[in-house]
Amino acid sequence: MATTKRLLVITGATGTGKTSVQHYLRARYGIDRIITHTTRPQRTGEVDGRDYYFEDDASFGQNHFIEHVHYAGYQYGSSFEGLDRAFAQADVASIVLDTAGAITYVQRVRKYRVEPIFMTITDPSVLARRLQQRGDDVQMINQRIASAEFERDLALPPELVGKAHVVVNDDWDQARAAVDALLNTWGVHPRAGEENVTAS
Ligand SMILES: Nc1ncnc2c1ncn2[C@@H]1O[C@H](COP(=O)(O)OP(=O)(O)OP(=O)(O)O)[C@@H](O)[C@H]1O
Ligand SMILES: Nc1nc2c(ncn2[C@@H]2O[C@H](COP(=O)(O)O)[C@@H](O)[C@H]2O)c(=O)[nH]1
Numbered sequence: 001m002a003t004t005k006r007l008l009v010i011t012g013a014t015g016t017g018k019t020s021v022q023h024y025l026r027a028r029y030g031i032d033r034i035i036t037h038t039t040r041p042q043r044t045g046e047v048d049g050r051d052y053y054f055e056d057d058a059s060f061g062q063n064h065f066i067e068h069v070h071y072a073g074y075q076y077g078s079s080f081e082g083l084d085r086a087f088a089q090a091d092v093a094s095i096v097l098d099t100a101g102a103i104t105y106v107q108r109v110r111k112y113r114v115e116p117i118f119m120t121i122t123d124p125s126v127l128a129r130r131l132q133q134r135g136d137d138v139q140m141i142n143q144r145i146a147s148a149e150f151e152r153d154l155a156l157p158p159e160l161v162g163k164a165h166v167v168v169n170d171d172w173d174q175a176r177a178a179v180d181a182l183l184n185t186w187g188v189h190p191r192a193g194e195e196n197v198t199a200s
Helices: 018-029 080-088 099-108 124-134 138-145 148-153 172-185
Strands: 006-012 065-071 074-079 092-096 113-120 165-168
Touching: 006 018, 006 099, 018 092, 018 113, 018 172, 065 080, 065 099, 074 080, 080 092, 099 113, 099 148, 113 172, 124 138, 165 172
Parallel strands: 006 092, 006 113, 113 165
Antiparallel strands: 065 074
16 A cells, blocks of 8 residues: 655755755644754754764764765765654654755655655855855855755756755745645645744
8 A cells, every 4th residue: 555654855955945944844734854864063053863963974884874975075864764763653754855865765765755845046146145144154155055066956856857846945935835835735734723833
């Protein structure tokens, strides 16, 4: 029998609002995110085990990954255990991935219904400012914006064309309305008492 459990794979370039959407899904719909692993340094305010499992190169290699990538100088990976843990008690879960990871999920994950959501923006030149406002280190921003992965993730990859739901995040209210519309088509509704949540 086909699974009815949905995995929302939120992807797109840095700063396009993937994490904002994930926080919104958590606040309004109670949809949890699968925590992934990374070797990049923690940002101010990030918590180990909540935002990521922060690893060094040695500990990173000991995980049982579905996929892992290099992104702007660091390693990132998502584990089989994390996926199954998320669905042990839920019918819908989310994960935030670069586009290479999103393609892997679309092509390989069969156990859950994978719904890629591609975040994009009309004018990518505002992304660096968004990262600055988020409090990112200037050197890290420059390293990231100069990376091949940044350029790659600005465009919807051919492997996701016709599969991904595209959400334009020039304006937060319009982006979240697009996310609400998608969830509504899947019969996913806000948690009781959280219908007025609009922030990420
Ligand atoms: N529509 C918007 N207008 C202005 N700022 C926004 C908008 N959407 C999100 N932001 C802000 O932009 C910054 C980057 O957003 P977010 O962290 O969600 O991006 P991301 O895609 O997860 O980035 P990364 O891949 O680098 O983690 C955050 O400070 C967020 O509050
Ligand atoms: N393919 C994967 N991509 C991942 C994973 N965890 C996060 N990410 C993506 O990496 C970049 C950078 O993230 P940041 O938190 O340092 O800004 C971003 O696109 C994330 O979506 C993963 O396990 N696999």
